[in-house]
Amino acid sequence: MKDNHREAYIEEASELLCELEAALLALEKDPGNQDLIGRVFRALHTVKGSGAMFGFDTIASFAHALETAFDNIRAGHVRITAELIGITLDARDHIQELLRAPDGTNGELKRVSEQILNRLRRAAPIPANAPPQPCVEPAPPATSSSRQETRTYRIRFDPQPGIFLNGTNPILLLQELAQLGDCSLIAHMDRIPRLSEFQPDQCYTHWDAVLTTPADENAIRDVFIFVEDRARIAVQQIADGAAPERRRLGEILVDRGELSSESAEKCLQKPLAGQILVEASLVTQDRVDTALLEQHHVDAIRERSVKADAASTLRVPAAKLDALVNVVGELVTVQARLSSYALASNDTEIGFIAEEIERLTEHLRESAMSIRMLPIGDTFSRFRRLVRDLSAELGKEAELVTEGNETELDKTVIEQLRDPLVHLIRNALDHGIETPQHRAALGKPPAGKVRLSARHSGAFVVIEVGDDGAGMNRDAIRARAVERGIIPRDAVLGDQEIFALTLAPGFSTAPEVTAVSGRGVGMDVVQRGLDALRGTLKIASTPGQGTAITLKIPLTLAIIEGLLVDVGDRSFVLPLANISGCMEMESGRQAEGRNSLMEVRGALVPYLRLRERFAIPGEPPPIQQVIVAETSQGKHAFVVDRILGNLHAVIKKLGQLYRHVEEVSGATILGDGTIALVLDVDKLARRVLR
Amino acid sequence: MVGFTLRSGGYEVIEAFDGADALKRLAAPVHMVLTDLNMPNMDGIQLIQAIRALPQYRYLPIVMLTTESHEGRKQAGKAAGATGWIVKPFRPEQLLGVVKKVLG
Numbered sequence: 004m005k006d007n008h009r010e011a012y013i014e015e016a017s018e019l020l021c022e023l024e025a026a027l028l029a030l031e032k033d034p035g036n037q038d039l040i041g042r043v044f045r046a047l048h049t050v051k052g053s054g055a056m057f058g059f060d061t062i063a064s065f066a067h068a069l070e071t072a073f074d075n076i077r078a079g080h081v082r083i084t085a086e087l088i089g090i091t092l093d094a095r096d097h098i099q100e101l102l103r104a105p106d107g108t109n110g111e112l113k114r115v116s117e118q119i120l121n122r123l124r125r126a127a128p129i130p131a132n133a134p135p136q137p138c139v140e141p142a143p144p145a146t147s148s149s150r151q152e153t154r155t156y157r158i159r160f161d162p163q164p165g166i167f168l169n170g171t172n173p174i175l176l177l178q179e180l181a182q183l184g185d186c187s188l189i190a191h192m193d194r195i196p197r198l199s200e201f202q203p204d205q206c207y208t209h210w211d212a213v214l215t216t217p218a219d220e221n222a223i224r225d226v227f228i229f230v231e232d233r234a235r236i237a238v239q240q241i242a243d244g245a246a247p248e249r250r251r252l253g254e255i256l257v258d259r260g261e262l263s264s265e266s267a268e269k270c271l272q273k274p275l276a277g278q279i280l281v282e283a284s285l286v287t288q289d290r291v292d293t294a295l296l297e298q299h300h301v302d303a304i305r306e307r308s309v310k311a312d313a314a315s316t317l318r319v320p321a322a323k324l325d326a327l328v329n330v331v332g333e334l335v336t337v338q339a340r341l342s343s344y345a346l347a348s349n350d351t352e353i354g355f356i357a358e359e360i361e362r363l364t365e366h367l368r369e370s371a372m373s374i375r376m377l378p379i380g381d382t383f384s385r386f387r388r389l390v391r392d393l394s395a396e397l398g399k400e401a402e403l404v405t406e407g408n409e410t411e412l413d414k415t416v417i418e419q420l421r422d423p424l425v426h427l428i429r430n431a432l433d434h435g436i437e438t439p440q441h442r443a444a445l446g447k448p449p450a451g452k453v454r455l456s457a458r459h460s461g462a463f464v465v466i467e468v469g470d471d472g473a474g475m476n477r478d479a480i481r482a483r484a485v486e487r488g489i490i491p492r493d494a495v496l497g498d499q500e501i502f503a504l505t506l507a508p509g510f511s512t513a514p515e516v517t518a519v520s521g522r523g524v525g526m527d528v529v530q531r532g533l534d535a536l537r538g539t540l541k542i543a544s545t546p547g548q549g550t551a552i553t554l555k556i557p558l559t560l561a562i563i564e565g566l567l568v569d570v571g572d573r574s575f576v577l578p579l580a581n582i583s584g585c586m587e588m589e590s591g592r593q594a595e596g597r598n599s600l601m602e603v604r605g606a607l608v609p610y611l612r613l614r615e616r617f618a619i620p621g622e623p624p625p626i627q628q629v630i631v632a633e634t635s636q637g638k639h640a641f642v643v644d645r646i647l648g649n650l651h652a653v654i655k656k657l658g659q660l661y662r663h664v665e666e667v668s669g670a671t672i673l674g675d676g677t678i679a680l681v682l683d684v685d686k687l688a689r690r691v692l693r
Numbered sequence: 694m695v696g697f698t699l700r701s702g703g704y705e706v707i708e709a710f711d712g713a714d715a716l717k718r719l720a721a722p723v724h725m726v727l728t729d730l731n732m733p734n735m736d737g738i739q740l741i742q743a744i745r746a747l748p749q750y751r752y753l754p755i756v757m758l759t760t761e762s763h764e765g766r767k768q769a770g771k772a773a774g775a776t777g778w779i780v781k782p783f784r785p786e787q788l789l790g791v792v793k794k795v796l797g
Contacts, residue, residue, distance in 0.1 A: 169776050170753050
């Protein structure tokens with residue numbers, strides 16, 4: 004039990020140390036900022052307080068000294084200096100060391116503690132007039148001021164029938180409106196005439212929207228600025244703030260002017276007001292739906308706001324989550340079996356049940372996967388320290404700019420991404436960003452920028468590491484590759500191919516080995532890390548302007564969407580995310596052989612027969628299927644016997660025996676209980692080229 | 694400036710020196726027309742009317758460049774079937790904003 008608590012403390016403290024580091028780095032840029040000083044103080048205070056509670060006495064007393072110093076800074080007795088921030092950063096690292104050896108008996112650690120505290124005493128002497136025990140409770144963190152003020156509006160967009168005739172597309176305007184905030188939209192189609200009277204170039208639809216947004220009414224009206232005289236547009240504010248008041252349906256209808264308050268009074272005594280009103284023909288069903296939509300919208304906004312206030316998060320060990328995902332995986336497999344059985348059985352009752360189970364399983368699968376999703380921002384902000392320390396070490400100035408911190412991806416993926424990102428950032432600082440003098444001579448600002456950005460793109464996350472440094476030197480890379488015998492002297496290569504050479508193991512063009520990079524380990528580590536994540540990498544570089552490296556990584560590793568194919572009596576799964584198309588191939592039309600090419604939409608694409616690759620006996624059918632996939636080596640085609648369809652494949656690792664079979668990334672159990680191998684198209688494509 | 698901004702926004706641009714020239718160049722399929730109102734040979738309003746008369750461009754987004762002082766010309770342009778307008782002078786991001794508004 005006690006160990007549980009200690010573990011919880013260590014985890015909490017690690018998070019606090021991250022927060023401490025972030026606050027210190029921000030404070031370094033903006034030394035007078037009281038909010039930041041408060042953040043540092045609170046982090047130290049909590050480290051100390053919980054440390055004492057769980058028996059981490061060494062940490063508690065160490066953090067206490069730091070807390071005292073920052074309390075004096077907060078009170079204005081001591082001025083914050085760069086030196087003091089440096090000491091506190093060292094102290095933060097030291098606390099992390101102490102967490103690993105919590106008994107504090109280690110003599111070396113004690114000596115370091117003393118050393119840091121001595122430096123601290125010199126940099127931040129305790130003033131005579133300061134109170135002796137400054138263990139005051141930290142001020143509550145500022146809340147509402149940082150949160151954006153939102154308002155809720157109801158908007159009616161009622162275009163004239165002829166609105167299409169001046170080239171307006173109402174859908175685009177509604178999309179623009181929806182981008183302003185949380186938007187619920189309902190289309191009214193009661194004016195659509197019968198087909199015989201229907202004019203396709205007339206707009207018969209009008210829309211009601213309920214929008215919660217930080218934008219003001221003018222911004223909303225601006226959306227419709229071009230159609231002001233071709234449509235009726237009504238914008239009305241209905242609530243202020245993040246938690247709008249919930250109102251009854253009747254009230255909303257009266258407020259919207261759809262119903263007189265007298266009629267409402269008569270009917271609203273009873274339950275299910277909407278239904279009664281419709282029956283009494285006081286309002287149409289359509290109008291009631293709109294009012295209901297508004298009610299639901301407000302409910303959702305309220306609920307979210309309440310949740311944010313309570314900040315109700317739950318700390319769960321990762322192993323429990325993994326177990327859950329595993330069970331969900333098994334369930335997906337069993338559900339697939341049930342569905343295929345139901346389909347074959349002709350029993351409608353079991354068909355219904357199977358469909359229902361399928362729907363629920365899908366829902367459960369999505370929820371389970373979403374629990375594993377974390378925003379990447381935490382990982383990004385850890386690199387701030389890396390950039391600060393490395394640039395100091397290299398005598399350079401650099402700033403880390405991050406974008407898309409809120410982008411979510413699977414926890415395991417985030418963890419495995421850390422090492423490749425560290426290498427890429429190191430490369431950017433060491434090879435990319437020039438020294439301040441050099442930059443000034445080139446007319447660039449002395450401080451370089453390293454940019455880390457993340458965004459979603461379909462089932463992938465795209466992460467970009469960019470710098471505004473010197474860019475890659477094509478000639479140097481080429482010369483080095485020739486020297487090392489990677490390419491022949493007369494090879495003709497495009498930019499992408501030249502840049503890709505840097506991914507070879509042991510490749511480095513740095514003229515000398517520095518402590519940071521140039522030892523030739525780096526890009527190949529990145530490539531290997533990405534392979535494990537089934538991701539791809541692209542390099543773009545402009546001399547004098549910088550380099551951008553783009554990583555494309557699947558959102559999750561545990562369950563993939565795949566295409567199930569048959570070759571002979573074997574089944575294989577190809578990841579759907581890679582597949583760009585399917586086509587047919589008549590046998591005899593293509594030459595046999597390994598390095599054959601086939602024509603796909605006007606381009607020649609290398610293809611591989613899975614039957615040959617996996618030595619499956621038997622004759623292929625007269626018409627074979629071809630799957631075209633995007634791989635890290637460009638487009639490739641794979642020839643199979645039959646395509647069976649899509650499935651959600653729960654990927655299971657293969658045993659030790661198969662660890663050298665590169666082209667197979669795992670296996671999955673099919674609905675009928677048989678096993679299909681999950682293929683790695685990148686590795687297959689590399690084999691084709693070899 | 695307009696061509697440069699649009700190209701840097703990722704759009705392909707066909708430029709024409711007046712209304713009559715623009716109408717000729719519409720043989721190649723386009724997704725949007727951006728026109729000044731004051732042009733020799735065929736002015737912007739005539740151009741808009743001519744484009745709207747072409748069956749394949751009845752629903753084409755057309756944006757006109759206007760000035761604050763010519764409210765009447767703007768009304769004429771709207772009546773001729775312009776989808777939207779930009780008041781000169783404008784910043785590059787305003788132009789891209791309007792293009793996104795009418796083109797998606």
